[in-house]
Amino acid sequence: MEIIVISKSEKELINNKSKIRYIYAIVLNANVMRFLRFLCAVVFLFTFSNLRSQDLSKEERKVQIFTDKEKDNLQIWFHKEVDKMNFSEEQTDDYYSVILYYVSKISRLDDKDKNFTQEEFKQELNKLLAQQNTEFREMLTAERFDLHLEIYGEFLRSAYKRWNITN
Secondary structure, three states: OOOOOOOHHHHHHHHHHHHHHHHHHHHHHHHHHHHHHHHHHHHHHHHHHHHHHHHHHHHHHOOOOOOHHHHHHHHHHHHHHHHOOOOOHHHHHHHHHHHHHHHHHHHHOOOOOOOOOHHHHHHHHHHHHHHHHHHHHHHOOHHHHHHHHHHHHHHHHHHHHHHOOOO
16 A cells, blocks of 8 residues: 655645635536526526417417317217227227327318418328328238228218318
8 A cells, every 4th residue: 555645735735626626616506507597487488478379379270170069979989989999008098199199280280370272281181191091000900900990981071071071
């Protein structure tokens, strides 16, 4: 074992460097905390004001093709039909996750702020349906995919009537 001898001046130098580092860390930490608080406040203000403005205009631009009661009935019917696929709990969650993702995208297509012509609307709708079907082809067995097409086809026929779309 080797013993290292440090002079008093070297000890003071090491001590002073440690103190300087400690003070620097405190100052830096305080400045970082101030900046983070400021950043959080700015983000909160922008997010809150943006959400508020979106809530106000969302109702104005949203188009409802089904009444609340019709939506409830469609959902109940759809859930009963999907139950016939005999999914496991995980498969059901995956299935509904894909359905909800595309239904939310499709439901935005006829919003007033989109200004789609009937033809543009149909094109966008068909793109989303094709993407959805691609996901389901990979996810479902052939038998379940056919059942999905049958069930979802019924649902789409109701929506097509409301959108005045002919197949």
